[in-house]
Amino acid sequence: MLDKLALRNARRLWKDYLNYFLTLCMVTALMSAFHALLFSKDIQEMIHYGKGEELSTAGTMLIAFMSVSTAIILVIVAWLINYMTRFILEKRSREFAVYLLAGMRKEQIAVLYMKENFCLGICALLAGLLLGGGLQQVLFVIFYKSIGMNYRVKAEISAGGVVLTVALYGICFIAALFRNKKKFSHMEIIGLIHMDRQNETVDEKRGAMWKRLFFLSAGNILLLYFLIFTGRITKVTAVLEMIGLVFTFYMFYIGLSAFLMQYIKNRGNLIYRRDCLFLMRQFSSKMRNTCFVLGTLSLLFTFALVGGSLAFMLSDYQNRQLDVEYPFDIIIVSDNTENDFSEEEKLIRKSVTPQSVLKYAVYQNGTGDMGDFLYQNLRIFADKDSDPVMAEGKRAVSYYDYDVYMGISDYNYLREMLGLRPVILGDDQYLIHVSNRVYQEIKDKSPKVENSLHTGLDFIGFKTEGFAQNGHNGTDYLLVVPDRELTRMKKYFSLMAVVTREPVPENLSESLYDLAGKTRGYEELADYIRIGTEALFLMPAAIQVKSREVLELKFLMSTLSFPLFYIGLVFLCVSFTVLSVQQLSDSHKYKFRYQILYRLGMGKRKIRTVAAKQMFLYYLCPVILSVVISAVFILYIGRQFVSYTGIHTKGILYFGVSLGGFLGVYVLYFILTYFQFAKNIS
Amino acid sequence: MTRQHYIEVRDLVKNYDTGKVRVSAVDHVSFYVDQGEFIGIMGASGSGKTTMLNILSTIDTMSAGQVFYDGADIAGMNEEELSDFRQRNLGFVFQDYNLLDTLTIEENIMLPMALCSKKKEEIVSRIQSISESLHIGDILRKFPYEVSGGQKQRAACARALVNNPKLILADEPTGALDSKSSDMLLHTFQVMNRELGATILMVTHDVFSACYCERILFLSDGRICAELERGNEGKREYLNRILDVQSQIGGEDISA
Numbered sequence: 059m060l061d062k063l064a065l066r067n068a069r070r071l072w073k074d075y076l077n078y079f080l081t082l083c084m085v086t087a088l089m090s091a092f093h094a095l096l097f098s099k100d101i102q103e104m105i106h107y108g109k110g111e112e113l114s115t116a117g118t119m120l121i122a123f124m125s126v127s128t129a130i131i132l133v134i135v136a137w138l139i140n141y142m143t144r145f146i147l148e149k150r151s152r153e154f155a156v157y158l159l160a161g162m163r164k165e166q167i168a169v170l171y172m173k174e175n176f177c178l179g180i181c182a183l184l185a186g187l188l189l190g191g192g193l194q195q196v197l198f199v200i201f202y203k204s205i206g207m208n209y210r211v212k213a214e215i216s217a218g219g220v221v222l223t224v225a226l227y228g229i230c231f232i233a234a235l236f237r238n239k240k241k242f243s244h245m246e247i248i249g250l251i252h253m254d255r256q257n258e259t260v261d262e263k264r265g266a267m268w269k270r271l272f273f274l275s276a277g278n279i280l281l282l283y284f285l286i287f288t289g290r291i292t293k294v295t296a297v298l299e300m301i302g303l304v305f306t307f308y309m310f311y312i313g314l315s316a317f318l319m320q321y322i323k324n325r326g327n328l329i330y331r332r333d334c335l336f337l338m339r340q341f342s343s344k345m346r347n348t349c350f351v352l353g354t355l356s357l358l359f360t361f362a363l364v365g366g367s368l369a370f371m372l373s374d375y376q377n378r379q380l381d382v383e384y385p386f387d388i389i390i391v392s393d394n395t396e397n398d399f400s401e402e403e404k405l406i407r408k409s410v411t412p413q414s415v416l417k418y419a420v421y422q423n424g425t426g427d428m429g430d431f432l433y434q435n436l437r438i439f440a441d442k443d444s445d446p447v448m449a450e451g452k453r454a455v456s457y458y459d460y461d462v463y464m465g466i467s468d469y470n471y472l473r474e475m476l477g478l479r480p481v482i483l484g485d486d487q488y489l490i491h492v493s494n495r496v497y498q499e500i501k502d503k504s505p506k507v508e509n510s511l512h513t514g515l516d517f518i519g520f521k522t523e524g525f526a527q528n529g530h531n532g533t534d535y536l537l538v539v540p541d542r543e544l545t546r547m548k549k550y551f552s553l554m555a556v557v558t559r560e561p562v563p564e565n566l567s568e569s570l571y572d573l574a575g576k577t578r579g580y581e582e583l584a585d586y587i588r589i590g591t592e593a594l595f596l597m598p599a600a601i602q603v604k605s606r607e608v609l610e611l612k613f614l615m616s617t618l619s620f621p622l623f624y625i626g627l628v629f630l631c632v633s634f635t636v637l638s639v640q641q642l643s644d645s646h647k648y649k650f651r652y653q654i655l656y657r658l659g660m661g662k663r664k665i666r667t668v669a670a671k672q673m674f675l676y677y678l679c680p681v682i683l684s685v686v687i688s689a690v691f692i693l694y695i696g697r698q699f700v701s702y703t704g705i706h707t708k709g710i711l712y713f714g715v716s717l718g719g720f721l722g723v724y725v726l727y728f729i730l731t732y733f734q735f736a737k738n739i740s
Numbered sequence: 741m742t743r744q745h746y747i748e749v750r751d752l753v754k755n756y757d758t759g760k761v762r763v764s765a766v767d768h769v770s771f772y773v774d775q776g777e778f779i780g781i782m783g784a785s786g787s788g789k790t791t792m793l794n795i796l797s798t799i800d801t802m803s804a805g806q807v808f809y810d811g812a813d814i815a816g817m818n819e820e821e822l823s824d825f826r827q828r829n830l831g832f833v834f835q836d837y838n839l840l841d842t843l844t845i846e847e848n849i850m851l852p853m854a855l856c857s858k859k860k861e862e863i864v865s866r867i868q869s870i871s872e873s874l875h876i877g878d879i880l881r882k883f884p885y886e887v888s889g890g891q892k893q894r895a896a897c898a899r900a901l902v903n904n905p906k907l908i909l910a911d912e913p914t915g916a917l918d919s920k921s922s923d924m925l926l927h928t929f930q931v932m933n934r935e936l937g938a939t940i941l942m943v944t945h946d947v948f949s950a951c952y953c954e955r956i957l958f959l960s961d962g963r964i965c966a967e968l969e970r971g972n973e974g975k976r977e978y979l980n981r982i983l984d985v986q987s988q989i990g991g992e993d994i995s996a
Binding site for chain 2: 322323325327329330331332333334335336339340343651653654655656657658659660661662663664
């Protein structure tokens with residue numbers, strides 16, 4: 059009998075909380091697909107060095123980030139399930155009271171409730187795993203594409219992924235259900251009867267006091283904008299702002315609700331305009347009763363937006379900047395100025411057919427004016443140590459001691475290798491080839507960089523194409539002079555640049571390191587290499603084989619961006635589910651209110667419009683706050699990212715793309731909820 | 741030339757099809773209401789009172805017949821026109837008050853005016869005058885859950901009156917009230933009718949409430965089976981006549 063009842067109730071649960079069910083399916087599908095990525099045999103091979111068991115740096119990062127994201131998802135899914143089971147319990151408390159009155163024991167009801175939720179959970183899990191199988195293939199295609207490899211779609215079930223998903227999902231469900239069982243045991247009939255009426259009263263007494271919270275929260279957001287955009291943010295203000303933001307997220311809604319109530323109480327003009335009074339009252343009372351939930355949702359939305367934007371930044375860097383950072387297929391630098399790279403060339407020719415090879419040298423004349431200028435003027439060095447000795451040390455690890463010069467012939471040959479037009483330089487002229495990120499910062503600087511240099515030549519301009527300037531063709535900058543000027547200078551480093559006809563095998567990198575008697579890895583990097591301002595993703599390396607470096611960096615970026623997308627998407631789904639069930643579960647109450655409006659003469663079409671407005675306002679509220687707060691972070695991070703990487707993208711674009719994706723999910727959930735809501739109140 | 745009544749119901753029919761059986765909830769009913777009348781409709785449960793009220797209030801449709809409000813036939817109106825008509829011409833008082841719990845008493849009263857896009861000044865002065873007339877000035881800033889049932893019902897009356905409707909429809913308005921509150925409410929209805937000129941149609945099965953009506957229609961099995969007019973009669977005589985009709989048509993226990 060109880061089993062039959064549980065089954066029937068579960069069927070009703072599925073209908074009443076369709077969005078919750080769909081989100082559980084979606085989250086399970088996402089979890090299983092991402093776990094499959096972690097357990098994939100191919101990826102396991104990719105993240106280990108050779109056949110040994112040692113993990114690569116990217117592999118360590120992949121596992122670390124996936125573990126962190128799995129832990130975060132576990133917490134959020136546990137929160138969702140706990141919130142929903144408690145929420146459904148409250149909404150059905152009268153029904154449980156009737157069971158008690160009919161003679162059922164508390165334990166029986168608790169078991170009944172557990173069975174119902176268990177049925178729902180198992181159905182969602184199975185549907186999610188099935189969906190996850192398909193999603194896994196999509197995810198693999200995207201992941202492989204993002205690291206520049208091809209993936210052939212195949213029917214495959216990742217046992218490890220499924221087991222991990224089931225285990226995590228099970229933990230969340232069982233924990234939530236046992237918490238509820240405990241709640242049942244403490245419940246009295248009277249408590250159950252009144253449970254669904256909690257928070258129904260409207261408390262206006264403390265309105266005036268709470269209203270201040272709205273202004274305080276809004277003020278705090280303005281202060282955050284001011285601090286960030288005027289560059290006044292320090293470690294102390296950052297910590298204080300973080301505390302202030304937590305306060306803002308949770309107090310904003312209490313404040314806004316009180317503000318609206320106060321506005322209505324003071325008979326603001328808006329309340330006399332058609333449906334405004336009804337909407338404002340609906341909105342403010344709902345907000346007052348759910349301010350904690352709204353605060354949490356705003357926080358989740360903010361994380362989702364910031365995470366999504368960071369992922370887009372990485373993805374953008376991956377797609378566009380790597381070709382700028384690694385223009386040559388192979389480039390090797392040596393501090394042995396007599397190195398003729400004959401051994402290396404032989405080895406390269408064994409693997410690939412070079413299209414063009416240049417062995418050349420860069421020079422120095424004992425001056426470091428340009429390096430000094432950049433160190434004094436670039437933002438990245440703005441927080442340099444006030445202690446001159448320490449400051450000198452920092453300059454020394456960023457730039458070479460002396461400015462790097464190159465003759466125009468070698469320069470033009472290298473340009474031709476890269477498919478760039480040669481440059482004409484007069485006998486008494488020079489140019490500066492500088493990385494774009496540096497150029498963007500110094501182009502409008504006063505005094506001009508050229509006035510700080512004492513070359514005795516006329517400056518004709520900057521060039522900013524990708525030119526391997528992370529320690530090879532100079533660091534951030536290269537001074538290009540007529541060949542005869544080099545006779546007065548000393549050789550600084552020898553280099554060999556290669557452009558090949560066909561793709562270079564990635565393992566050529568290891569072979570070249572073997573030849574040099576070194577192992578490719580962090581501890582073996584050339585300590586004389588200076589990489590200047592691009593310290594975000596690049597490591598100093600004397601030997602750079604583009605295919606290997608790009609693969610590794612793309613893999614590294616993907617290990618960062620994928621978990622960020624994953625977390626962002628799950629956060630969005632969870633948040634929108636909570637928002638929609640908040641509206642849908644109260645629809646019987648709203649139905650009554652809309653019936654009154656109908657009797658007062660509001661037409662059905664108008665009622666649908668008012669219902670849409672009500673839902674839109676409620677949906678919009680946590681979104682607005684999170685968009686406003688995340689915007690400042692993303693714009694700031696985006697600006698820093700562009701400035702550190704030199705990528706040609708406006709910081710606001712990352713926010714725009716991320717917001718676009720966010721709004722896509724928003725619209726989907728909104729439409730789904732609106733149709734259910736309209737059906738419920740009609 | 742026949743005189744045009746304020747509200748005229750002609751040959752009204754409402755059928756419900758339940759599978760193969762057709763049930764007539766209202767069966768060829770005709771009557772009229774004149775401006776300023778306080779008319780009651782009585783009948784046992786299932787006699788068709790509420791169905792008729794729902795049709796008159798345009799929230800339910802008729803199967804056949806015509807209902808004229810000031811000469812305008814509501815049967816020919818579409819959904820939008822009906823809601824507009826309802827907004828401008830009808831006021832409602834229900835047994836369970838139907839006040840919005842998130843709005844204060846004052847806001848509940850002003851809502852129909854705001855929905856009709858009335859001006860702020862007009863709304864403010866109307867609420868002041870109507871709340872004074874119905875003695876609810878001191879509870880305007882309270883929420884429905886903070887006031888008594890009688891006060892809620894008077895607030896519902898104020899809301900029903902606020903747009904100066906052609907007709908106030910009251911469905912068992914004293915059903916949820918104790919005798920003292922009922923008495924106060926019915927007195928309020930009289931004030932609304934006599935002093936504020938409201939036309940009231942009240943559905944009730946309570947004879948004491950019916951005593952306040954000037955005319956009473958008795959419904960049985962969807963038909964009007966009797967009609968009483970108070971005229972210049974005293975309350976006691978009128979009550980006795982109502983009880984007589986009730987016993988003749990076999991109504992519910994009315995002694996409660």
